[in-house]
Amino acid sequence: MSFSAQILCWFDKNKRSLPWRNDKDPYQIWLSEIILQQTKVIQGLPYYNKFIHAFPTIKHLANASEDEVLKLWQGLGYYSRARNLHYTAKEIVKKYNSVFPKDYKTILKLKGIGPYTAAAITSFAYNLPYAVVDGNVIRLLSRYFGVQTSFDSSKGKKEFQLLAEELLIKEKAGKNNQAIMEFGALQCVPKSPNCSICPLQNECFAFNNNLVFQLPKRAKKLKIKKRFFDFLIITQNDKLFIQKRKKGIWKGLYQFPLIEHEEVKSERIIKTSDTWRNMFEGATTTITKISPQIKHQLTHQTIYARFWHIDANILLPKNTDCIRKEELIQYPIPKLLEKYLKNIGII
Ligand code: SF4
Secondary structure: OOHHHHHHHHHHHHOOOOHHHOOOOHHHHHHHHHHHOOOOHHHHHHHHHHHHHHOOOHHHHHHOOHHHHHHHHOOOOOHHHHHHHHHHHHHHHHHOOOOOOOOHHHHHOOOOOOHHHHHHHHHHHHOOOOOOOOHHHHHHHHHHHOOOOOOOOHHHHHHHHHHHHHHOOHHHHHHHHHHHHHHHHHOOOOOOOOHHHOOOHHHOHHHHOOOOOOOOOOOOOOOOEEEEEEEEEEEEOOEEEEEEOOOOOOOOOEEOOEEEEOOOOOHHHHHOOHHHHHHHOOOOEEEEEEOOOEEEEOOOEEEEEEEEEEEEOOOOOOOOEEEEHHHHHHOOOOHHHHHHHHHOOOO
């Protein structure tokens, strides 16, 4: 049996029952693919269900506010993907009369949709012959065929794409793509693939050459940036000050006024910073608590955060909202804040 035939056979026996596989609705497929770019199915499924419940069609998603979309996305990370999802839903409603386009090139032009997602939508929904290449597919192809080119180099990207295209059984493109992705996600997993029960074991290059844990190869080392955040939780007559972030990874989310540094700073330096001075000049302030430093790991960044609890009598700063504590739960906030506020019982 060929590689693809074996994968299809395995898929028939092992595939998971997932809601977006029930019918071939491109909206559901698109939504699931964007969510699953951040996370595994087990963590992504509750988000998918929440989104479909709140926005059963593209029109519902387009009509939502950005705050509503980000609130449902809260905790998934990569918030630009949620903002692009929302933007593209509005574009499809306006430009394509709420009907998801069918053509690969048209889909590829939509904001937030790259070659992988366009191939997934067109093949799963319309059975068009576009091969998907995601992390699961790369790992399986690299190990099985012994591809040693780094997958994150331009040469490697082309090589994996061409190989996936060669292997695609065109008349079964949708099923073939789902099968290879599922095999990578469930059987040929990164850390502990159970090769002893794998139907591909006999022909698998990595297994037969003891290279399972060396493949696939990555060229670039992940650079992790360190950031130091001091959040100011300012309470005034039982109300809190929050600000909407205008840029960066948390653009569109709400947070407490923030003082950021590239290295850890003493409390004295924080209190003499321009942000602190502008915020509290002439006001009476009482610092009731400063949290210990909390480490928050993101893919490309490590954030070290402290939370300052301050009672103060100040004028409302620019670009700031003053809200009741119990209203905070309605606002989309970063997971770091959510975790901290849950721990201290504010939300
Ligand atoms: S034998 Fe192991 S490494 Fe090879 S395809 Fe199967 S699970 Fe992956």
